[in-house]
Amino acid sequence: MSNDSATRISRRLFLGTAAATLAAPALAQTSGTTEMEGIAGSAVRRNMSSFRTLQWQPYFDNLKNGAILVDLTSRALHFWSEDQTIYRLYPTSVPLSEDLTRRGRTSVVLKDPRPSWRPTPAMKQRNPEWPDFIGPGPDNPLGTRALHLSWTYYRIHGTHDTRKIGRRSSNGCVGLFNEHIEELYEMAKVGTQVLLI
Template sequence: MNSTRHPAIHRRRFLAASAALGATAVAGSAAAQAVDPYTGQPLQGAPAAGAAPDAGVVQYDTQDNRRNQSSFRMHDWRPYFDNLSNGAILVDLTSRALSFWSEDESVFRLYPTSIPVSDDLTRRGRTEIIKKVEGPTWSPTPDMKKRNPEWPDFVPAGPDNPLGTHALWLSWQYYRIHGTHDTRKIGRKSSNGCIGLYNEHIQQLFALTKIGTQVLVI
């Protein structure tokens, strides 16, 4: 990367890519070739940006970048957790779905999610929520920056932020459960490691969870 370039130029190029992606979806002429500026992955067969989320329907296709419906199912918490202390979140990468149970079992939620684009970016196992942020800012990880040196070093909260309106920090470094302003990502392999939800759903989950809520990714 040329060190003489001004960071503002990088940010403008980055935001221009996001705007171009949305314009392509509206025009409809090249939607099948749209590329996510945050992951570099194609968004083939994607619904229009801003489409209303439907928690009960997640389209399915055998291609990795299409949506998954056939395994979107409810789980019982008992095979996965010893108890529901502080509540529990189960992220099923096969179903591309997130289940939440409250500590007293009075609340259960099931949300469609986005998942990492590849196995090398995927982390499985047990973690927990260590931080909750409304209106999160975003910075690329060192590895992201190496792969995409033109990306900005910092994106403030707002409609251009890839973390959406709310984010839950996990004990694993750089891993989050967060919202997204780009509804085309949900139900797809479309993240650099995080788990994404519709903004409407992460807002609900944000209110239901606490610091210490258990998380298991399978």
């Protein structure tokens, strides 16, 4: 094999390995180990430089009922279980603009296994052509699961439009890949603490 051929193969191997590593959307940290799980689209790859694990202590006094931290800048959602055995890190979509963004402390008040969608009055005003209601299913903007927050109209939910993840693309909510919201839905409880920063 010539030196040029070896260089091309090594370069391909390096690029292939790097692409596979950057494509992983969720970090799972269990018992002190970190494993990359799943495959994400290019939207997440653009945001990987700020996608890092965090400790819960700077953000919460305790982990009663578990805790969710949404970092709007890095477009990442962190979940810690109450007993500290589970930590998850997921890429998210975040609000399009600052005027749609809400920060602060809230909590999960309802777990919706089959969300239906209605535009808020402000959304309808901006987009009068939007339908008044979409029931559960593949056309639903809330995806397969939703966690309702104590703030009116705010949700952490799935999305069928995977291009939105890793971007400023929502009307105020925090969006996850459907497989990630389904996992989070099982771990979160009514009463789980939520902090958006």
